[in-house]
Amino acid sequence: MIKLIKDLPDDVLGFEATGIVTGEDYETVLIPAVEKELKKYPKLKLLFHMGSGFTSYEMKALWDDTKIGLGHLRAWERIALVSDIDWIRSAMHMFGFMIPGHIRVYKSDEISDAKKWLAE
Numbered sequence: 001m002i003k004l005i006k007d008l009p010d011d012v013l014g015f016e017a018t019g020i021v022t023g024e025d026y027e028t029v030l031i032p033a034v035e036k037e038l039k040k041y042p043k044l045k046l047l048f049h050m051g052s053g054f055t056s057y058e059m060k061a062l063w064d065d066t067k068i069g070l071g072h073l074r075a076w077e078r079i080a081l082v083s084d085i086d087w088i089r090s091a092m093h094m095f096g097f098m099i100p101g102h103i104r105v106y107k108s109d110e111i112s113d114a115k116k117w118l119a120e
Contacts, residue, residue, distance in 0.1 A: 023060025
């Protein structure tokens, strides 16, 4: 499941992933929110928190993630990934260079640092 994180600056879009993330989560929550924000801002600042309750992604969700990322390749100004899951953190470190913009990876107990960085 993906839910919007509230109480962020207007130019920061935040999501929290818990349980199993589905393609429907992308189609009903994440993609509409990204499209709405892109109408207001040419570049997006994104907080994506995969907390302790996150378990996995469905293949459809992974495909939707790829489509939204590539479809708006130059729209990402800053991305803060917050997770304690080693393989996710490693994947972002290995492949993050492929995404234009600035990317930082934080542990869950550093989420306030991630929010501060995005608000700059």
